Amino acid sequence: MERLVARNATRILTISEVSREAIVRYLKVPFERIDLVPLAGTPMQGVDRSRASENGPMILATGNRRPHKNWPSLIRALPKIDPAERPRVIVTGSHGDDPLIKVVAETGMQDWVTLRSWVDADEMRELYSTATALAMPSFADGFSLPALEAMMAGLPVMISDIPVYREVVGDVALFIDPNDLGSIANAMRIAATDSERMQDLAQRGYTRAERFSWERTAKGTIESFERALTEGKSRR
Secondary structure: OHHHHHHHOOOEEEOOHHHHHHHHHHHOOOHHHEEEOOOOOOOOOOOOHHHOOEOEOEEEEEOOOOHHHOHHHHHHHHHHOOOOOOOEEEEEEEOOOOOHHHHHHHHOOOOOEEEEEOOOHHHHHHHHHHOOEEEEOOOOOOOOHHHHHHHHOOOOEEEEOOHHHHHHHOOOOEEEOOOOHHHHHHHHHHHHHOHHHHHHHHHHHHHHHOOOOHHHHHHHHHHHHHHHHHHHHHHO
16 A cells, blocks of 8 residues: 555655655655655753752653563663662553553562653653653654654753664764663663763753754745645646
8 A cells, every 4th residue: 555655646755864765665666756854843841951860860761662662671771780870760651551561570670660651741841850861762763753852851862873863863862772781771871870971962952953943844845745736737
C-alpha cells in the first residue's frame, strides 16, 4: 500500500534526511520528488530550571512502551552505576499494565525507578523543572520532538547516537550506544555527577534549538504544496 501511494504522489513531504533516505530506499521514490521540511518544537511555559536536581539527580524518560524506545535498557543499566552516583529514573507514558514493571523487579531497582502513566501539563512542567537530563535510548526514530523541546526548556539530553538524532541535536547531547548497557550507564553517571558539563549542554541546547521554527516549517510545507500543484498541472 505504501509503495502504491508513494508511486502516485506528485510530491512527498518528510521531516528528516534519514526518513527521506528510507523513502528512496524502500519505496523506490526518486530523491528529487521528496521535500525535506524539519519540524520545530513548542516551548513548555513555566519551566524553572533553577530547580534542576533539587531532589537529587533524576533522569526523565517520556514515551510509549513500543520496543524501539528501548526503555528496558535504561533500567537494566542502572545496577552498573555505583549507588553513590546513581540517579533516580522516572519513565512516563504507560497505559494499563506497564511491561517495565517486570524489568524493574528483575533488576531490583524498585527504589530507583518510578513508572508513571501519561501526565498532565502541570506534572510535566514539574518534571522538566527538576530533572537532570532527558533520556532517549531509542533504536530508531523519524525525528525527535522530545529532544528538541527539552533543549528549548534548558533540559540537557542523553540520547542514542543514531543519524536522525544527530540531525536534531547536532553535538549538543550526551550520546549513548543503545545496544550497550555500559554506554547508557556511563552517560547516566556523567549526568548525575558532572553539573558543569550538564550546564554547558543546557546553554548550547538553547542555541541549537533556535535553528528550528514553526515559521520555517510552515514556509517549507507551503512551498512543497506549491510544487505539487505546479507539477500536477504540467502532468495534465
